[in-house]
Amino acid sequence: MEFHLTSLILAFKKETVTIPFAEVSYFWGQMGAGKTSIARLIDFCLGGTIELSPALQNEFVSATLHLNLQKGLLELERPRDSNLVVARWGTKDDAIQVAIPARETNGEVVPDTGIENLSDLIFWMSSLTPPRVRRSKVKVDSETNRLSLRNLLWYCYLDQDEIDSSFFHLDGSNPFSRFASLDVIRYVIGYHDEHILEIEAQLDSLRGQRTATIASIETLTRVLKDVGVESELEIQGRVKEFREAAALLATEISAQREQTAVDRTTVRR
Structure with missing residues (x-):
């Protein structure tokens, strides 16, 4: 999945701050300087919730995240205290702007695309079908639910609140996080299982072609030997x-x- 952050624009009451990103970006500073807030504001633009620090509570207005995805550039602007994200993509006559739910779904937002929330849009801009997982963890034929992009992003950011912080949300008192984390693990493992099966099928096909080719060579060799050519x-x-x-x-x-x-x-x- 091609997913590149290009910049984060923070609008405050008195000024606007632009934070550019490179292929590898490194932020350093004293405790309380706002390093963690950068990651949390990115998550906010991607549909997460945020608890503003005392320094941001009185001044913060909105955050705008720019992404480079397979289908092009995507701009996500989310005002403070809003459950909607203003998404913009395309150029000139093909430019599109739509207010899209950050997390909830309530029907198709962009006609003929299947996009119902921000996660769907990002998968669509990445030329991917939004992943789905079984609602029941026991029944194989259970109905399926969406697997959110933010569930997958759990494994891209280590929230170091404790010394033993973990990528895997399998402990703790929040059952939703635990079940969603299990969904992600099942999805990733299942994807690799299917990929391995496809590779094994290709290998079997190549082995069959190799066997047939060897048989043809052996037959031709015998014919040539019979006529005195070896x-x-x-x-x-x-x-x-x-x-x-x-x-x-x-x-x-x-x-x-x-x-x-x-x-x-x-x-x-």
């Missing part, structure tokens, strides 16, 4: 002999034709 050099020698014989026959035929023409002329006289 190597490439011998084949080339036979070809040379046949060509020389053919050239000799052609010369003889040409001489015979010329002689026949002379004889006919003599008889007429």
Whole structure:
């Protein structure tokens, strides 16, 4: 999945701050300088909730995140205390702007796309079908639910609130996070299982083609051996002999034709 952050624009009451991102971005500073707030504001633009620090509570207005996805650039602007994200993509006559739910779904937002919330839009801009997982963790034929982009992003950010912070939300008192984390693990493992099966099927096909090719080579080798040819050099020698014989026959035929023409002329006289 092509997913690149290009910039984060923070609008405050008195100023606007732009934070550019490179392929690898490194932020450093004293405790309380706002390093963690950058990650949380990115998550806010991607549909998360945020608890504003005392420094931001009185001044923060909105955050705008710019992404580079497979289908192009995507701009996500989310005002403070809003459950909607203003998404913009496309250029000139093809430019589109839509207010899209950050997390909830309430029907299709962009016609003929299946997009119902921000996560759907990002998957769609990445030319991917939004992943789905079984609602029941026990029944195999259970109905499926969406797997949110933010569930997958859990594994891209380590929230170091404790010394033993973990990427896996399998502990703690929040059952939703635990179940959603299990969904992500099942989805990722399932994807790799399917990918392995596809590779194994391709390998079996190649093995079949190899076996058939070897059988054809063995058959051809036996045929050539029966006619006294067992190597490439011998084949080339036979070809040379046949060509020389053919050239000799052609010369003889040409001489015979010329002689026949002379004889006919003599008889007429």
